[in-house]
Amino acid sequence: MQLGQNAHVDEPAVGAVAAPGRRPRAGYRTDLVTVLLGTWFSIGLFLDAWAHSNVPELETFFTPWHAVFYSGFAATGAWILWVLWRNYQHGLRGLDAIPVGYGPAVFALPVFAAAGVGDYLWHTFIGIEQGIDILFSPTHLALITSMVLILTTPLRTLWSDRDVISPSFKQFLPAVLALAFTASLVLLFAGYADATVFTSGEVIKAFSFQKGANNIGRAGDLAAAIMLTNLIMVVPLLLAARRFRPPFGSATLLAFVVMLLSTAVANYENLSTAAGFIVAGVLIDVLLLKLRPSELRVKEYRIFGAAASFVTWAVYFVTAIVDQGTTPSVTEMWTGAPVMAALHGLLMAAVLVPTARR
Structure with missing residues (x-):
């Protein structure tokens, strides 16, 4: 420097x-x-x-x-x-x-x-x-x-x-580790709504309930956890992309660090879920590479906020389905949750960068 x-x-x-x-x-x-x-x-x-x-x-x-x-x-x-x-x-x-x-x-x-x-x-x-x-x-x-x-x-x-503006991975390493551990700590103290600690079996079971029942129980817990966890995971990426062009590997490293905490809290019973988040991190790195979102490229920034959120939770459910060999019985829940998360990601992108910087 x-x-x-x-x-x-x-x-x-x-x-x-x-x-x-x-x-x-x-x-x-x-x-x-x-x-x-x-x-x-x-x-x-x-x-x-x-x-x-x-x-x-x-x-x-x-x-x-x-x-x-x-x-x-x-x-x-x-x-x-x-x-x-x-x-x-x-x-x-x-x-x-x-x-x-x-x-x-x-x-x-x-x-x-x-x-x-x-x-x-x-x-x-x-x-x-x-x-x-x-x-x-x-x-x-x-x-x-x-x-x-x-x-x-x-x-x-x-x-x-x-x-x-465009740091190398080595140059960005201290900053992305800082972001990753901060996200982990915030998620730790939101442990009452942490979707990362659900096992794949719990994910399938939570969204397999009798329609029309008044007590949504575990389904409501997982739905709320997905929305809060999504914000905790996507905001650091949007923050980094607003100021820098994060190098490839940044999102994967963030997911890996967060999963270190998640697996420890879950006593290592959620390893398939953790693997899904890391896979999603790789895909998000590809999105960062292709879209190059920034406060100067507002359209791409908002697309990234929505796409990163959608990818995270689409992979989340695919991982659970592959691991358990079955889908949740309530189709609306597991197909709609990634879309809802994408809308939240889009909203956060619009809040963080309401207009292009001149």
Whole structure:
């Protein structure tokens, strides 16, 4: 990356000092380390989510997965503080020592630490959550919010570099990992409406019900989950396509990371569903390559929003049908759900880019 308005003072090869009033810009290696360390404590959270869902005798705060989680945070926080210290050594003071895009992460570090202490006290005096209540715990919500601010740092760095429009996969890797882990965390806290954790058998069964019944039961759960999960999966892609031309493989990587969380939460019983999402990710990468959606190409952008959503859920049902060897008995549900998702994807594209940028 070239030196522009903001100097890359945090890279050893540069060693320059930014002019007064100019903040440094983190280099590629710094962002890559940031997102890899963020991956460490994200995996810790995935392990903790698995434990809360699958270890009924869980009764203590001091667990191996909490150790992974909080040690990952400590490593990430130490790294970000080290970046600030290097900039301080180069003569930058106050806010000028914080690289572009790192401000929210610096703010989030003490918030996360305080939420961690609060979580310990919460578990000590109130107890360990093992159901839907885990998703509404105030300390958990504070932890997840601060995590998102930390994890999206590489995305903010690349976003702020106006010279980058069509990054290579290597150049885009920290940003797309940031998007992928953020989507995973958001989906984790929408676990009461997560369509990725359904097994293929559950998908078939949910949409096989007696027509005219007043209680739609599991069918309503799956329908609502598809709509919410679709938004969580498609919005990061639309956001990336609005600003960049994402390289081939971006959508596949996002799906792969999200499925790492999904399979852990489902205790690895939804592997066929996870495989379907990864296949859909490959097809979405083809759509990105062919359509080249952007805020300058509004028609293609909206087509992409609809098509990416439709493909995701069409593959979802095809995977379940192939795996189970039968179709859901209510045809309207499994044929109409991808269309409904496509309309939601189109709507989100219109909201994110209402008119072409001039």
